[in-house]
Amino acid sequence: GNSVTQMEGPVTLSEEAFLTINCTYTATGYPSLFWYVQYPGEGLQLLLKATKADDKGSNKGFEATYRKETTSFHLEKGSVQVSDSAVYFCALSEFGGYQKVTFGTGTKLQVIP
Amino acid sequence: DVKVTQSSRYLVKRTGEKVFLECVQDMDHENMFWYRQDPGLGLRLIYFSYDVKMKEKGDIPEGYSVSREKKERFSLILESASTNQTSMYLCASSFSGGDTGELFFGEGSRLTVL
Numbered sequence: 001g002n003s004v005t006q007m008e009g010p011v012t013l014s015e016e017a018f019l020t021i022n023c024t025y026t027a028t029g030y031p032s033l034f035w036y037v038q039y040p041g042e043g044l045q046l047l048l049k050a051t052k053a054d055d056k057g058s059n060k061g062f063e064a065t066y067r068k069e070t071t072s073f074h075l076e077k078g079s080v081q082v083s084d085s086a087v088y089f090c091a092l093s094e095f096g097g098y099q100k101v102t103f104g105t106g107t108k109l110q111v112i113p
Numbered sequence: 114d115v116k117v118t119q120s121s122r123y124l125v126k127r128t129g130e131k132v133f134l135e136c137v138q139d140m141d142h143e144n145m146f147w148y149r150q151d152p153g154l155g156l157r158l159i160y161f162s163y164d165v166k167m168k169e170k171g172d173i174p175e176g177y178s179v180s181r182e183k184k185e186r187f188s189l190i191l192e193s194a195s196t197n198q199t200s201m202y203l204c205a206s207s208f209s210g211g212d213t214g215e216l217f218f219g220e221g222s223r224l225t226v227l
Contacts, residue, residue, distance in 0.1 A: 034215070036216075041220075042220055042221075043117070043203055043205075043218035043219050043220045043221050044156075044203065044205075044216070044218040045218065046215055046216070049215065089155065089156070100158065100161070100171075101158075101216060103155045103156040104155055105153060105154060105155035106155050106156075
């Protein structure tokens with residue numbers, strides 16, 4: 001079956017530091033890949049997505065590139081802010097799959113001033 | 114602004130009580146989902162529905178049931194709550210015609226079973 005593995009947290013960074021959160025996946029077909037973010041006290045919201053190999057998703061200064069050869073979709077940001085403190089979930093949806101999204105376990109990011 | 118609204122943000126129930134968690138979406142989405150979120154386990158799918166009166170089991174359906182009588186509303190039912198059902202419950206919806214992975218979430222319902 002499909003699975004998503006992401007680095008364990010928590011990750012603590014100083015403001016303006018560079019962020020990488022690793023994500024690798026296992027899928028039988030050609031999935032779409034996503035990063036969702038959950039701010040404290042809120043539900044998840046889509047941060048960015050990529051639907052085919054070599055696509056780069058980007059939003060709010062975050063980026064992730066769909067790497068089929070390494071089955072990875074690492075999240076990066078060049079300069080984090082305190083407001084980026086949240087839990088980040090990597091996820092995949094199998095192309096043609098029936099409405100099922102597989103999530104990673106989430107990585108908590110804390111940015112300190 | 115599109116919304117998925119969950120009826121209760123916080124609930125405290127006793128073991129054996131029947132619990133209803135309700136979710137309403139205003140986006141005319143065909144698909145609706147119930148997940149539970151636990152530390153270290155991420156999100157696990159309990160049930161989903163792709164149409165009115167249709168339901169499918171997810172990964173952890175035991176101890177839960179669902180109801181979808183109207184397109185916009187999807188209810189999660191715990192027939193007899195147990196302490197191991199203490200968790201955060203998240204409702205989500207998606208559009209059938211688009212990318213099936215893009216989910217829209219409610220703010221969550223934190224349930225404590227004593």
